[in-house]
Amino acid sequence: MGGFSRRAGALVVDAVPLAAIAEGAGTPAYVYSAAMIRERIARLRAALEGVPHQLHYSLKANACRGVLTVIRESGCGCDVVSGGELAKALAAGFAPSQIIFGGVGKQAHELREALRSGIRLINVESAAEVALLASIAAELGVVAPVGLRVNPEVDVTNAHRFIATGEKGHKFGIPIGEVEAVGRQVLASPQLRLLALDMHVGSQLHSFDAYRNGADRLVEVAQRLQGLGAPLAYLDVGGGLPATYEAEEAPDLAAFAAIVAGAARTLGVELLLEPGRFLVAEAGVLLTRVIYRKENGGRTTLVCDAGMTELIRPSHYGAYHRIDSVAQVAGTMVADVVGPVCETGDFLALGREVPAVEAGALLAVHTVGAYGSVMSSQYNARPRAAEVVVDGDRWAVVTARETYADLVRQDVVHPEWRQR
Numbered sequence: 001m002g003g004f005s006r007r008a009g010a011l012v013v014d015a016v017p018l019a020a021i022a023e024g025a026g027t028p029a030y031v032y033s034a035a036m037i038r039e040r041i042a043r044l045r046a047a048l049e050g051v052p053h054q055l056h057y058s059l060k061a062n063a064c065r066g067v068l069t070v071i072r073e074s075g076c077g078c079d080v081v082s083g084g085e086l087a088k089a090l091a092a093g094f095a096p097s098q099i100i101f102g103g104v105g106k107q108a109h110e111l112r113e114a115l116r117s118g119i120r121l122i123n124v125e126s127a128a129e130v131a132l133l134a135s136i137a138a139e140l141g142v143v144a145p146v147g148l149r150v151n152p153e154v155d156v157t158n159a160h161r162f163i164a165t166g167e168k169g170h171k172f173g174i175p176i177g178e179v180e181a182v183g184r185q186v187l188a189s190p191q192l193r194l195l196a197l198d199m200h201v202g203s204q205l206h207s208f209d210a211y212r213n214g215a216d217r218l219v220e221v222a223q224r225l226q227g228l229g230a231p232l233a234y235l236d237v238g239g240g241l242p243a244t245y246e247a248e249e250a251p252d253l254a255a256f257a258a259i260v261a262g263a264a265r266t267l268g269v270e271l272l273l274e275p276g277r278f279l280v281a282e283a284g285v286l287l288t289r290v291i292y293r294k295e296n297g298g299r300t301t302l303v304c305d306a307g308m309t310e311l312i313r314p315s316h317y318g319a320y321h322r323i324d325s326v327a328q329v330a331g332t333m334v335a336d337v338v339g340p341v342c343e344t345g346d347f348l349a350l351g352r353e354v355p356a357v358e359a360g361a362l363l364a365v366h367t368v369g370a371y372g373s374v375m376s377s378q379y380n381a382r383p384r385a386a387e388v389v390v391d392g393d394r395w396a397v398v399t400a401r402e403t404y405a406d407l408v409r410q411d412v413v414h415p416e417w418r419q420r
């Protein structure tokens with residue numbers, strides 16, 4: 001089994017010392033363990049063994065090509081939420097028949113791209129989107145494979161209100177009370193085929209109550225639609241399985257599987273899942289070097305070469321990420337671990353007990369494989385970090401570090417001014 005451990009005091013990923021990667025790829029750099037991703041996929045599949053199912057990895061968690069390759073080669077499909085993610089999934093070699101397209105604000109051109117490429121399922125989120133999809137399918141002379149993303153309006157208990165999505169009034173999905181009417185609209189159109197009901201109630205879900213209550217509601221409305229002749233083939237329960245950031249217990253996959261598999265069995269359909277975070281979060285670290293150690297108004301501050309531009313989760317969600325020294329050091333200290341960006345909100349950890357390192361030390365910020373690199377930015381004109389995949393005793397840069405040339409690539413040097 002792969003993962004992060006210490007050998008002779010040095011932090012290694014699988015069989016590769018992180019210091020060697022920093023030396024070869026520079027910092028900041030995202031580093032992912034292929035073995036850990038494969039192990040997560042295998043674990044989830046084993047829990048679902050008794051029920052026909054397919055894992056559609058959620059690209060939004062991490063769309064790095066090297067990571068997508070590991071996931072595709074493990075036999076997973078994927079779930080995308082924009083035309084851009086669809087393009088990335090196809091470029092990474094996913095077959096259209098392995099791709100699900102969701103998202104609350106799909107535009108006409110994105111629906112057209114999805115229908116043209118022949119993807120497995122489009123999860124629609126409103127009556128207006130159903131009408132738009134039907135007209136585009138007619139224009140292209142195809143029948144669109146439709147899922148209805150339902151907002152089951154259940155209570156969601158999780159880490160942060162920004163990652164709860166299935167409560168009453170959230171912008172996502174069709175309110176549960178309107179699903180039958182929208183289902184009838186789909187059934188009435190010769191351009192649409194109603195294949196699935198879908199939900200995604202939230203992310204980082206340690207309690208499975210929202211899955212249980214949401215699935216119960218979906219089953220009820222799905223049975224009514226089946227009674228009206230809907231040829232349902234799938235129940236899509238979305239993503240949401242949690243990662244361990246601090247000391248949270250690993251999720252009880254058997255308990256999760258019993259809930260979602262039971263719902264699919266009741267309907268006699270295949271189960272689809274859209275896991276993101278659970279598959280990749282713990283497989284990634286952010287390698288960063290301490291540029292300066294300074295004392296500031298009674299606080300010790302480690303100024304690193306990574307900050308909110310590489311990892312916005314601490315600042316945006318108040319998220320906790322464990323921070324380790326790559327080389328073993330004696331003793332700890334309480335410090336603010338911050339980046340070089342001109343914002344007070346630019347930090348990786350505040351007032352945290354960390355190894356007592358000096359300037360020049362390498363740090364590993366853990367559990368960043370999901371919603372890390374994908375949320376990075378060029379703010380302060382900072383080129384985006386490199387990404388590295390480790391596979392056993394080999395490693396490779398799979399996303400090149402951006403250069404200063406990349407920062408000005410889209411600039412229009414001689415604008416073509418137009419008259420109104």
Ligand SMILES: Cc1ncc(COP(=O)(O)O)c(C=O)c1O
Pocket residue numbers: 058060061079102103200202203204238239240241274275276277278370
């Ligand atoms: C529709 C949908 N599916 C899947 C996911 C993946 O969620 P997670 O990373 O929590 O598994 C998300 C995350 O926001 C989502 O919006």
